[in-house]
Amino acid sequence: MNKYLIGAVALAALTSCKNDQEKTQSLAMKYPDTKKVDTVDVYHGVEVADPYRWLEDDRSEETEAWVKAQNEVTQNYLSQISFRESIKKRLTELWNYEKIGTPFDEGDFTYFYKNDGLQNQYVIYRYPKGGDEDQAEVFLDPNTFSEKGTTSLGGASFTEDGSLFAYSISEGGSDWRKIIVLDTKTMEKVGDTLKDVKFSGMSWKGNDGFFYSSYDKPKGSELSAMTDQHKLYYHKLGTSQSQDQVIFGGTPDQKYRYVGGRVTNDQKYLVISASTSTNGGKLFIKELDRPDAPLVTILDNFDTNTYLIHNEGSKLWLVTDYEAPNKKIVITDFSNPTQENWKDVIPETEHVLSPSTGGGYIFAEYMVDAVSQVKQFQYDGELVREVELPGVGNVGGFGAKEEDETLYYSFTNYTTPGSSYLYDIEKGTSELFRKPAIKFDSDAYESKQIFYTSKDGTQIPMIISHKRGLPLDGKNPTILYGYGGFNISLNPSFSVTRAAWMEMGGVYAVANLRGGGEYGKKWHDAGTKTDKQNVFDDFIAAGEWLKDNQYTDTQHLAIQGGSNGGLLVGATMTQRPDLAGVAFPAVGVLDMLRYNKFTAGAGWAYDYGTAEEGKEMFEYLRGYSPLHNIKSGIEYPATLITTGDHDDRVVPAHSFKFAAELQSKQSGDQPTLIRIETDAGHGAGKSTEQQIQEWTDIYGFGLYNMGYNQLPDVNKRIKM
Numbered sequence: 001m002n003k004y005l006i007g008a009v010a011l012a013a014l015t016s017c018k019n020d021q022e023k024t025q026s027l028a029m030k031y032p033d034t035k036k037v038d039t040v041d042v043y044h045g046v047e048v049a050d051p052y053r054w055l056e057d058d059r060s061e062e063t064e065a066w067v068k069a070q071n072e073v074t075q076n077y078l079s080q081i082s083f084r085e086s087i088k089k090r091l092t093e094l095w096n097y098e099k100i101g102t103p104f105d106e107g108d109f110t111y112f113y114k115n116d117g118l119q120n121q122y123v124i125y126r127y128p129k130g131g132d133e134d135q136a137e138v139f140l141d142p143n144t145f146s147e148k149g150t151t152s153l154g155g156a157s158f159t160e161d162g163s164l165f166a167y168s169i170s171e172g173g174s175d176w177r178k179i180i181v182l183d184t185k186t187m188e189k190v191g192d193t194l195k196d197v198k199f200s201g202m203s204w205k206g207n208d209g210f211f212y213s214s215y216d217k218p219k220g221s222e223l224s225a226m227t228d229q230h231k232l233y234y235h236k237l238g239t240s241q242s243q244d245q246v247i248f249g250g251t252p253d254q255k256y257r258y259v260g261g262r263v264t265n266d267q268k269y270l271v272i273s274a275s276t277s278t279n280g281g282k283l284f285i286k287e288l289d290r291p292d293a294p295l296v297t298i299l300d301n302f303d304t305n306t307y308l309i310h311n312e313g314s315k316l317w318l319v320t321d322y323e324a325p326n327k328k329i330v331i332t333d334f335s336n337p338t339q340e341n342w343k344d345v346i347p348e349t350e351h352v353l354s355p356s357t358g359g360g361y362i363f364a365e366y367m368v369d370a371v372s373q374v375k376q377f378q379y380d381g382e383l384v385r386e387v388e389l390p391g392v393g394n395v396g397g398f399g400a401k402e403e404d405e406t407l408y409y410s411f412t413n414y415t416t417p418g419s420s421y422l423y424d425i426e427k428g429t430s431e432l433f434r435k436p437a438i439k440f441d442s443d444a445y446e447s448k449q450i451f452y453t454s455k456d457g458t459q460i461p462m463i464i465s466h467k468r469g470l471p472l473d474g475k476n477p478t479i480l481y482g483y484g485g486f487n488i489s490l491n492p493s494f495s496v497t498r499a500a501w502m503e504m505g506g507v508y509a510v511a512n513l514r515g516g517g518e519y520g521k522k523w524h525d526a527g528t529k530t531d532k533q534n535v536f537d538d539f540i541a542a543g544e545w546l547k548d549n550q551y552t553d554t555q556h557l558a559i560q561g562g563s564n565g566g567l568l569v570g571a572t573m574t575q576r577p578d579l580a581g582v583a584f585p586a587v588g589v590l591d592m593l594r595y596n597k598f599t600a601g602a603g604w605a606y607d608y609g610t611a612e613e614g615k616e617m618f619e620y621l622r623g624y625s626p627l628h629n630i631k632s633g634i635e636y637p638a639t640l641i642t643t644g645d646h647d648d649r650v651v652p653a654h655s656f657k658f659a660a661e662l663q664s665k666q667s668g669d670q671p672t673l674i675r676i677e678t679d680a681g682h683g684a685g686k687s688t689e690q691q692i693q694e695w696t697d698i699y700g701f702g703l704y705n706m707g708y709n710q711l712p713d714v715n716k717r718i719k720m
Contacts, residue, residue, distance in 0.1 A: 029073075029077070031070075031663045034066065034660040035054070036051035039053040043611050043615075043622075044614070048593060048628070050594075055660065057221075058652070058653070067645065067676050071675070074674060077673060077701075078697050078701060086711055087504075088692060088693065091497065094438065094499055095117065095118060095496050095692060096117035097436055097437055098437065099115040100113070101113035101420075104408075106162035106165075106184075107161050107162015107184065108128060109127065110126060110128075110129050112125055112126075118689075119688065120143055120149025120687040120688045122142070123140070123141045124139045124153075125139060140165075145169060146171070148679060150171070150173065151169055151172070153168075153169060153170075154167070155168045155177075156202075157201070158184075159206070162184060163184055163185065164183060164184065164204070164237075166181045168202070170681070173679065173681020173682065174222075174648050175199065175649055176648065177197045178193050178194060179194035179200075179235075180193050190237060191238055192240060194212070198227065199213060199214075200214055201213070201262065203262045203263045203270075205234070205267070207237075208237060210235055211232060211234050211261040211262075212232075213231065214233065215228075215230055222648070223651065224598050224651045226599065226602065227599050229257075230256050230259040231246050231249035232249055232259045233247060247261065247272070248261070248272050248284070249274065256274040257275065257277065257603040258274070258276075258281070258603060259272070261273075264311050265401075265402070266313075268289070268311070268313070269311065269334070270286045271284070271285050271307075271308045272284040272295070276603070277302070278603055278607065279524070280303055280606065281299075281305065283298040283318075284296065284298060287334075296334065298338065303322075305327075305521075306318055306319065306320040306322060307320075309355060309357060312379075315331060315332075315333055315334075316334060317331055317345065318332065322339060324348035326349060326521070327353040327520070328346060328353065329355060329362065329381075330342035330345060331345050345379070346381050351367055352517060354367070356398050358398065358399045358401065358425065359425035360379070360425070361377060361379070361384065361425060363375075363387070364376075364377055365398060367518060369518075370463070370518050371413075371491070372394050372395045372491070374386070374387040374398060376425075376428065389430075390432075391416070394412055394491040397409040398423075405426065406423060406424055408420055408421065408423070412492065412494045413492035413494065414447045414493070414510075415445040415447050417438050417494045418493070419432060419435045420433045444467055445465060445467050448463070449462070450462055454541045455541060456534070458538070461512045462510065462542055462545070463492060463512075464508070464509045465498070465507070465508045466502055466507040467505065470505065470507070474547070474550045474551070476505065477504070477702070477706050478506065478509060478556060478557050478558065479506065479508050480546060480580070481508070481510050481511070482511045482513050482538075482559075483513065483515075483564055483568065484514060485528075485564035485565075486515070486516075487524040488517055489518045490512055490516060490518070492510075501699065504703075504711060507552060509542065511538060511539060513527065513542075513568075514527035514531075514535055514538055515527020515535045529609040529620075530617070533624060535568060539572050543576075544579070554580060558580060558582035559579070559582070560584040560586070561586065562588070563586070563589065563650055564589060564607070566590065566650070566655075569584060570588050570626030570627075571626050571629075573626075573636055574629040575624070577635060582639075582705050582706060583636070583637040583640075584639075584642070585641050585655070587642065587644065587652075587655070587682055588641075588654055589608075590625070590655065590658040591653075591654050591658075592608065592628070593621060593628065595650075596608075599651060600649070601650075608621070627661055634667055635666070635670065636670060636672070638701070639662060639670070639671070640674075641659050641675070642675045642676075642694065643656075643676055643677070644678075644680030644682065644686075645678050646681045647682045649681070650682060655676075659672065659674035670705065673701070675697060677690060
């Protein structure tokens with residue numbers, strides 16, 4: 001028995017002490033008045049009204065007043081839920097444990113990231129290489145960047161000798177960053193602070209300067225105006241940013257939306273990737289020791305995803321999905337690196353490959369039904385061994401420098417907090433390095449993977465986690481989570497917020513939908529453009545499976561997803577309003593006719609297509625666009641929309657317009673609320689306090705609208 005589940009907080013369970021046949025009466029709702037304007041767009045001869053277009057102006061006083069009014073209504077509603085403080089208390093207790101990353105060496109020091117428990121941001125510590133962690137001192141503390149804790153550390157990059165450190169910061173969660181350089185010995189700032197940097201890494205050329213990427217600052221709002229011409233720059237230390245040289249991009253004959261540059265570890269080459277969308281791209285390489293060296297093409301089309309993983313002199317190892325949807329590793333030579341000269345080193349298999357390197361080896365991580373398998377190879381492709389992992393779950397960090405003899409990796413799953421392991425590269429043995437001291441009894445919970453049948457007969461995997469012994473009586477509060485897009489895989493990982501949900505007797509189910517990357521490029525493509533409906537069908541089928549197999553019922557089922565997953569929830573609830581009792585669309589892409597008009601949205605066309613492509617694509621998008629499929633006279637689920645006022649990736653106007661439309665047409669008593677976090681973006685920038693409060697509100701709203709007036713003890717329902 002888990003002692004932490006007993007007592008007054010007992011977040012516990014969500015059954016008993018109520019009549020399951022009686023849904024709690026909704027709190028009285030009165031929404032702010034949202035004006036309508038006479039705005040009409042014409043697509044291929046078809047008129048489409050957009051009455052809430054004015055909410056797209058994130059700089060207007062009207063929009064600001066609307067946000068304030070909506071937040072007041074939402075907070076008034078949430079404040080009346082009596083058990084909300086109990087949820088917050090337990091979330092805070094669970095959150096408050098020491099979190100330490102794996103150490104890494106740079107120059108004369110060993111560094112690691114650490115959070116004492118409730119700190120807003122992780123702190124970077126260091127101690128002399130070869131020393132002991134007890135000698136550690138603070139190197140950089142992002143908690144000092146802002147009073148509210150909403151300025152976060154973005155990317156970080158050391159020079160090869162560790163003497164210089166470049167790092168980027170995000171203010172209020174924006175994707176626009178600043179880059180600062182420190183001398184790691186003196187801790188003094190070096191040169192100017194670079195501003196207006198977006199979607200960028202930092203890659204050093206010796207100690208003289210570094211490459212980074214950005215867009216021209218857009219006209220109009222920096223949080224919503226289009227940014228679709230990405231460029232690679234070189235910044236020489238000691239010079240002004242205005243003098244930074246454009247290395248690639250910005251030519252009128254070719255528009256690239258995503259450009260990146262990386263210097264090889266031996267400082268011999270600059271490798272440049274250039275894409276027009278989030279999938280596929282060109283690849284170039286350039287010698288760095290010759291100022292007049294030409295740019296050499298490795299790949300000159302947007303049809304595949306290819307990148308450099310390793311080089312030895314002129315020999316180049318590439319990871320590619322060219323003629324290999326699940327990816328493979330090939331070798332070529334700088335003298336003639338194009339596709340016809342590639343030779344397979346590690347051929348494609350039936351499982352998706354995600355490799356890394358370290359200690360003179362390739363570590364090939366394979367995704368087998370969404371869980372990790374790792375194999376160690378020589379650089380010539382000879383198999384050394386399959387790495388024995390601590391269990392069934394997800395690993396990360398199988399990478400190190402070429403001269404390293406050991407490496408660290410992490411292991412986690414839905415019921416196991418992330419632990420780190422030390423791996424002997426030559427011996428192939430692992431030992432536990434650090435296990436977090438969290439007050440959560442993993443042994444009291446279980447995860448299992450099932451496969452269910454989608455509408456067209458495709459088998460879809462889903463992992464279901466909950467407390468052991470939980471009865472399958474069709475009454476368990478359940479969250480069904482999904483994403484289904486952009487080749488992104490949902491792998492098992494531990495989350496404090498999900499742990500709290502399971503402590504409350506909740507079921508947490510994650511469906512690995514088409515559109516994701518779990519089964520490679522074919523799986524991804526099967527959920528894009530005019531096949532996007534497959535993703536929604538997969539999600540709907542997951543909800544039906546959970547109900548058919550007595551995990552839950554409609555009243556006790558909540559659907560949840562963020563970003564592209566917010567689109568998933570919005571499309572599902574408008575197509576099947578009877579599927580779930582609660583819906584949580586977060587930072588969602590909800591206006592499919594205009595998503596490409598904002599920030600970098602045009603780059604998502606590989607997955608979505610655009611209304612401008614042709615009438616067929618327009619009709620398809622309009623057919624599922626959540627904003628355009630809300631109908632009067634329909635009872636939609638109780639809905640809590642969440643977004644951030646500084647989200648400049650999926651602009652909050654998507655959520656604003658969706659909320660206004662849903663509030664105007666909801667025919668049932670279920671509430672339709674929007675929660676707009678201030679000084680927060682698409683995901684970054686939220687302080688720990690903000691995150692805890694947001695999850696408190698989500699769980700409180702969900703449980704209340706599932707019919708719960710209190711949080712009784714889950715142990716009363718468990719077979720002990």
